[in-house]
Amino acid sequence: MEHQHHTKSPATDHSKMDHSTMHHGSNPSMGMAGHDHSMMIADFKKRFFVVLALTLPIMLLSAMIQRFIGVDWQFAGSSYLLFALSTVVFFYGGWPFLTGWIGEIKAKNPGMMFLIGFAITVAYSYSVAIVFGLKGMDFFWELTTLIGIMLLGHWIEMKSIAGASKELELLVQLMPSDAHMVMADMIHDVKTDTLKENDIILVKPGEKVAADGIILEGESYLNESMLTGESKPVKKVKGDKVIAGSINGSGSFKVTVSHAAKDSYLSQVVKLVDDAQKSKSKTQLLADTAARWLTIIALCSGIATFLYWYLTGQPLAFAMERMVTVIVICCPHALGLAVPLVVAKSTALSAKNGLLIKNRNAFENSRKITTVVFDKTGTLTVGKFEVSKIISLDQALKENELLRLASALEQKSEHPIATGILQKVKDLAIKIPATENFNAITGKGVEATVEGKKILVVSPGYLKENKIAIPEGFTADDTETVVFVIIDKKLAGYIALSDKIRPESAAAINTLKQEKIKSILLTGDNSKVAASVSKTLGMDSFIAEVLPDQKLKEIKALQQKGEFVAMTGDGVNDAPALAQADIGIAVGSGSDIAAETAGIVLVNSDPKDIVGLILFGKATYRKMIQNLVWATGYNVVALPLAAGVLYNQGIVLSPAAGAVLMTVSTVVVAINAALLKVKN
Incomplete structure (x- = not known):
């Protein structure tokens, strides 16, 4: 029997998390950052349409296009007009890429912007030299279509990223902006963020609860589904806790505020989700390393391609075009986004379903779990004695x-x-x-x-x-x-x-069996109770009459047998065992998120959520790997084509075609990430 008198453990040190910022644009944060993100999307859109408007006159002025359609529209100064229009495209349309290139050089971290900046600068400089006397064919129309497609690709991609983090913004919007504060003489409407501890607020039917607190008078049914994933409305009476953002049914009630808005459950969830989206897991670091190598490969391949064609007697223009195409097609864009997009989507989706990820590695490792150790009280059983x-x-x-x-x-x-x-x-x-x-x-x-x-x-x-x-x-x-x-x-x-066994427990244990994951009951309760619960649910085994400090030893013993152990517990008296387990899952922790040692917090104590978490962890990892395979595979096929391996067979990719392929690969990655769903 776990007769433990609870004391709150101090807040875990979040500073251990790696909060380094992800790949550019892939982490639209809260508030101002979200606003900046939408401004960036609008900016790329505007630049794209300006370039699009200039593309037609530039193409019609290009000697190569004129030859292709069988006309000769050259006139005195036509090459200077072409130069002037292309210069506008290069500086106005290419500005985000040029500034990104300089930024990456300063940071000594060459990446996608470095490659695009390099490619368009080479194409532009060479074409300007042609206008002013160098023999050969200019690249202006290729340069224009390349910048246009790049801007379109970025615009589409940024909209996808904004979509991936939409769930997080929905969480932010759950918090109502105003509250009805009960004063001695009357009720005043005040801004939610001005509320402080012990203020009293009134919640009317159909409204959202403005702050975490305890019901002072009145009762109602509350819908907490956006916070906990629990679809059934929950009855709340005097003395019950309520969470900010939950939606009130038909009753009205007064609430004594527990703490300021910035400390509310919802604010902590938003911060957790935001932190988890920023923190890098091993898979993310793998993708970053791959993207860095791809940048080096792209530059080396580009230069090698140029030298090969130029030294084998091809014109300078052809050799330059091959180099630009290789560099563009090899952009590690899809690779750089493969993981961050899935991360942004999965963390926000989890939070909406009552799974709070504090440690990305723990979440991604959930696919490796071989044994789940369950605390009995309140997880497999109702927890109401x-x-x-x-x-x-x-x-x-x-x-x-x-x-x-x-x-x-x-x-x-x-x-x-x-x-x-x-x-x-x-x-x-x-x-x-x-x-x-x-x-x-x-x-x-x-x-x-x-x-x-x-x-x-x-x-x-x-x-x-x-x-x-x-x-x-x-x-x-x-x-x-x-x-x-x-x-x-x-x-x-x-x-x-x-204590009654939860109706959902049997189905959860059964799903674990299907996934070939062992379930073990670990409890301080007596052997008879443990045996009865274990047998009723069809669990693999049970360990009974274990004191909180001995739970740690039992977890260690399982790990020594080679098991990858997930431990579920209430996060207070189970803290050492949760920390020892490969994955610590704190259950039923409601508002005490910050006080847990677990890598993952489940808002409800429902065992079904633990199974959901494991399946969602597997699905998330699958999506990341699919994206990485796609992004890498596409480069393996496209790079040789861009370099001109099939040139003698008449197959050559233009820089614009390379840019289209690169954009398509990025959009495929974005769409695949967006298809991630939580199965309940």
Whole structure:
């Protein structure tokens, strides 16, 4: 029995996360950043249409196009007009790429902008030299179509990225901007971000709750699906916690605000999602390395291609065109976006479904899980203990008196057993006495002085350790958990509580079986209860009567057998075990997100969500690998074509065709990422 009196663990150190910024444009952050992102999209769109308008006159002025359509429209100064129009395209249309190129040189991190900037500068400089006397054919129309297609590609790609992070912005928009604040004389409408602890707000029917807090008066049904993924409206009465952003049903109620808006559950979720989108996992780092190598390969291949064609007697213009095409087609764009797009989509989608990813590596590693260790109370079971029997062993002591004395000790605890005893006291309208010298006996129970008597409420393990005989006639069925009450060193009686198995648990364990993942029950409860739950659900095995500090050892033992272990626990008394597990999943943590040692937090305690998490982790990893394979494979095929391997067979790619192929590959990656879904 895990009779643990909860204390909040300090907030985990988030500074360990790598918050380095991702590939350009792939992490539209909150607020201002989102605004800047939409301005960038509009800027690329405007530049694209200006270049598009100039493309037709430039093409009609180009000698190569005129020859192709069989006309000769050359006139005095036509080459200078062509030069003037192309210069506008190069500087206005190419500006984002030129500034990006300079930025990457300064950062000593050559990438996509470096390649595009280099390619368009080579094409432009060579064409200008032709206008002013060098023999050969200019590249102006190729340069214009190349810049136009690049701008279009970037515009489409940035819209895809904005779409991938739309879920995150939806989370931000959940927070209402105004709240009805209850003052002594009247109700004032105030801005949500001005609310502070202990303010009282009114929530009217159909409105969103403006702040985390506790219901002061009134009751209603709340829809928390956007925050927890739980579709059924939840009944909330006086004393219940409410989360900012949840939608009120038909009742109205007053809420005492727990903390300022910036500390609310929703703000923490948004920060977590944003951090997780920025943090780089091993897969992301792999993609970054591949993109860097691709940049080096592109430059080397481009120069080698130029030298090969020029030294084998081809005209300078042809050799230049091959080099520009190789460099453009080899842009590691799709590769650079392959992972960030999936990351942005998966983290935001998870948050919407009640899975909060704090550690990207833990999430991506969920595909490797071979064993899931479940904490019983509140995960596989409902977590609501109801008193099933009260037995007094002292004829002078009535059942209700035993309950009254026990409840005094339990009023300070948040443990499910304590909640069950307190609920029974409330139902019987028993007044709870005060306690003195309160002390928690780790994992075994509690002790205190009540009305001058020394009282202990303890687990069967405590009796065993202290060699106290279990009373004759003691009966408890397999599903009951028992606490013993000791008054002034004499065993006075016991209280049995039972906890129902969740209806979703069996299906969750069954899905794990289908995925060939073992499920193990790890509990502080007695062996009989553990065996009964384990057998009912068809689990692989169980480990019972384990104290919180021993859970860590059990996890280690499994890891030594070569298992990749995911541990689920409530994140407070299970903190060491969660930290030891390969993947720590804190369940049912509601608003206490920051206080967990787990890499992943599940808002609900539903075991179905744990299975959902594993399947979603696998789906996310699949998408990343698909994108990486596509982005790499496309380059393997396109690069030789661009270099002119099939030139003698009459197959040659123009720079514009190279740019189209590069854009298509990027859009395929973006669409594939957008198709990621959470299966429930």
